[in-house]
Each structure stands twice: as C-alpha cells, then as structure tokens.
Amino acid sequence: MHSSPAAVAVAIRWLEPERTADLALPSYETAGSAGMDVCAAVDGDQLLQPGQRALVPTGLAVAVPGGYELQVRPRSGLAIRHGITLINSPGTIDADYRGEVKIALINLGHEVFRIQRGDRIAQLVLAPVATARLMLRDRLDETERGDGGFGHTGVR
Ligand SMILES: O=c1ccn([C@H]2C[C@H](O)[C@@H](COP(=O)(O)OP(=O)(O)OP(=O)(O)O)O2)c(=O)[nH]1
Numbered sequence: 310m311h312s313s314p315a316a317v318a319v320a321i322r323w324l325e326p327e328r329t330a331d332l333a334l335p336s337y338e339t340a341g342s343a344g345m346d347v348c349a350a351v352d353g354d355q356l357l358q359p360g361q362r363a364l365v366p367t368g369l370a371v372a373v374p375g376g377y378e379l380q381v382r383p384r385s386g387l388a389i390r391h392g393i394t395l396i397n398s399p400g401t402i403d404a405d406y407r408g409e410v411k412i413a414l415i416n417l418g419h420e421v422f423r424i425q426r427g428d429r430i431a432q433l434v435l436a437p438v439a440t441a442r443l444m445l446r447d448r449l450d451e452t453e454r455g456d457g458g459f460g461h462t463g464v465r
C-alpha cells in the first residue's frame with residue numbers, strides 16, 4: 310500500500326470555464342505519481358514540425374502556495390517515442406504567477422507531431438523551494454573538489 314504525507318492545497322481555476330468544459334484538471338495517474346499530467350487546451354489539432362517549438366495553452370491558472378513552485382516537466386513516453394520534450398525543462402511556475410500555465414514544447418523528433426486537444430502533454434510537480442539569503446564574502450570555505458568540475462573526476 311502506498312502512503313503519502315498530507316497533500317498541499319493548491320488553488321486552480323479555468324481561465325475561461327465555458328471554453329474548457331471538455332477538459333480534465335491535471336491529475337495524478339497513479340497513487341504514487343510525482344507529477345500531475347496536464348492537458349493541451351489547443352483548439353482542434355496543432356501540428357509540431359520537426360525542430361519546431363510551441364507554447365501550448367492549458368486554460369489553467371494556479372496559485373502555488375508560498376514556499377513551493379510548480380515544475381513543468383516532460384513526459385518520458387512522449388520524449389522517447391516522439392522526441393517531444395520541453396525547451397525549458399523543468400519549467401517554473403512561480404508562487405506569485407496568476408497567468409495561464411503554458412507548456413513550452415519542442416519536437417526533437419524526425420516526424421511531424423500532432424497535439425490533440427485534451428492530450429496529456431506534460432506533468433506538473435509541486436516542489437518545495439528554499440529562498441537564498443546571499444552573503445557576499447571575499448573568500449569561501451575550502452573543499453576537496455575546489456574548482457574541479459565539468460567531468461574532472463573522469464568517466465570510470
Ligand atoms: O514552462 C513554463 C514556464 C513559465 N511559465 C510562466 C509561470 C512563471 O511564473 C512565469 C515566468 O517564468 P520564468 O521565470 O521561467 O520566465 P522568465 O523568462 O524569467 O519570465 P519573467 O521575467 O516573467 O519571470 O511564466 C509557464 O507558464 N510555463
């Protein structure tokens with residue numbers, strides 16, 4: 310049996326309810342899913358040519374509670390089967406954003422991809438956010454890694 314801590318309440322609204330009555334709210338497809346799949350609110354079908362980007366509407370606005378963000382992430386099935394992913398993965402929905410949640414898709418595949426109204430095109434993950442209080446210093450504490458990075462430990 311899957312157990313999860315208490316869910317965090319997130320207010321959500323349809324921006325034009327009369328135009329999106331046929332669409333489902335984002336939802337967790339299984340009890341243990343990290344992300345809620347979110348549907349495309351395109352009018353009819355939208356074609357995405359190979360290499361093409363599109364900012365796909367969802368018809369939704371959210372009020373993410375302070376201390377959280379909503380991450381927009383690709384769906385792996387679309388990525389692996391069709392090369393459909395997000396240009397800005399993970400997309401960030403800020404706690405103070407009240408505009409439409411939009412999904413920045415790109416077709417990295419070799420075939421035209423058809424986005425149909427109601428298709429689950431991405432997933433939304435609610436994640437806690439820590440706010441940094443920057444403290445300007447002349448020097449930083451020393452570490453074993455130091456300034457080594459970008460593969461300096463090798464591959465094997
Ligand atoms: O995939 C995304 C990414 C962002 N947004 C919305 C919500 C977010 O709060 C706002 C700003 O996003 P971000 O900070 O990533 O973009 P920016 O280019 O820095 O814009 P801004 O100057 O408005 O912050 O745009 C989306 O709807 N989908």
Ligand SMILES: [Mg+2]
Pocket residue numbers: none
């Ligand atoms: Mg920003």
